[in-house]
Amino acid sequence: MIFSKKKEIINPYTLEECNSCHAITKRKFKDGDYVFKGTDKCGSCGADKMMVTKIFGEVIK
Template identity: 55%
Template structure:
């Protein structure tokens, strides 16, 4: 019997962290994202958030 290996797609995500209130948010990766760079403003305290992590997760 021959077994075939199904390929899983990888989805890239970016985690942003607020340096002030330490709130984190996860969103899909956008072209141009770079670690430790300021990104969007924190919804809680309006301070620019930094990109803390970029990673990929396999889809189901």
């Protein structure tokens, strides 16, 4: 049997998109995040809410 000796750590990220200006922000995943959740104010255009569009993990090497 072959075992991987690398221990891979997955670092979760959240992508938020603004509905008005379509700015996309990538930030670290926070507990309670889910796709289509309304989040913070847009930093680009000042719209009230951004929306979580994607949650994904990146492997840390």
